[in-house]
Amino acid sequence: MSGKPTMNDVARAAGVSLKTVSRVVNGEPTVAPDLADRVRAAVESLDYRPHLGASMLRRNDRRTRTIGVLLEDVANPFSAALHRSIEDAAHGRGVHVLTGSLDEDDRRERELTRAFRQRQTDGLIVAPAASDQSYLSRFTGTPIVFVDRRPSGFEADTVVSTNVAGAAGAVRHLVAHGHRRIAFLGDHQRIATARDRFRGYLQALGHRPGPVLHDIHGEAAAERATLTLLRRADAPTALFTSQNLITIGAVRALRRLGLHREVALVGFDDFPLADLLDPAVTVVAQHPVRIGHAAAGVLFERIDGYDGPPREIKVATTLIPRGSGEIYGKLTT
Structure with missing residues (x-):
């Protein structure tokens, strides 16, 4: 095969229709397990890489099935446990997680939130580093949940410890x-x-x-x-x-x-x-596991269309x- 493999190549290798391949690639749960396994095996053997933008346009919900998570430092034990909890919750929904460390840097927070939004993430979970998050008011249409710390100058759902x-x-x-x-x-x-x-x-x-x-x-x-x-x-x-x-x-x-x-x-x-x-x-x-699950749950509620007022969820310490x-x-x- 010359050039990059296509969805048609995957369909031929798996012995299924192009529509079936599209459903599997886009994470739709309506495909029979044996057919889905054949498609995934063909995708892996051919090293097929779907075009994210094109697949998003084909889906009715226009979602990328990705979220961005911006934490203080993913090497810190607290941040690492928090990240894993969010990742586990996202995995259960077929959603991938893009992650960045802010290192208590105002400029890095702004750069990474902008970069993740440009990648069409469905939502963001942010442990704010900057003293002012009012710049996020320009991010219309992107649900944002703050974790570990309250935001300033911007109202959104927040999950914090007591x-x-x-x-x-x-x-x-x-x-x-x-x-x-x-x-x-x-x-x-x-x-x-x-x-x-x-x-x-x-x-x-x-x-x-x-x-x-x-x-x-x-x-x-x-x-x-x-x-x-x-x-x-x-x-x-x-x-x-x-x-x-x-x-x-x-x-x-x-x-x-x-x-x-x-x-x-x-x-x-x-x-x-x-x-x-x-x-x-x-x-x-x-309890970073509880905090992460709560933050992911609130974010997915927003992604699914909940439009109620911002909430603050407090997770008790021990x-x-x-x-x-x-x-x-x-x-x-």
Whole structure:
């Protein structure tokens, strides 16, 4: 065969009609399983690649059966679990997922949302990095759901964790174990979740906040900040770290100073192997699988035609005591 294989070539190889091939390629469920298997085998053997734009025009619903998912960093354990949950939900509907990492970059958010829309994705799930999403008002006809963080300047469905309540519960847990000098280590203040978790910290401590460190981003920065904090004369007896990478950096600093059995720690968001450390790390666990399923479900409702007002869905966090948050504050004042 010379040149690229065509749909006619697939039909001949599979011994079916052109219409049957079209239905299988376009994901229509009306084809008998044995015929669909023959078509897929022919597609694979011929390395046939359908023209996405042409197939979209042939379908009555004008959909591409793709969605775009823009997260902070798909390498982060939370983002990775969130992405997989969305992908699983999409797979069940025969929908493919295009993914990008925003790296807390305003310009990258705008570039990727524009690029995914140009590729005719049926909808977008976005964990916003920019401080203003009003530019999305130009994206008429593309359903958008925000996840993990609320948007600013643009109204749309949003799925978030109970950040304020979860942070407040973590700090109250430390107070219940005798701590009064409880430090807060937070990510960039422009990030909505960082602000919400700081609100929860203040809510639990009232007018008696301990040392507060903002704008810590990444494990290395968190380790440096924690080392400096713990070397102070008025060092805190407990730490509340408001993001999983900050927690990892803090754990490294505690172990480096030999204080991991003396200074209590509760981190917001779980991370791999946290339960295997000694002491194991007490965390406020988010539920990225639930968040991802909820976000995908809301997006597909919009794609299917739901046009009600924007909704905010809150997924409750869970405090998981493991040891590091239960170190008693014997020396607190």
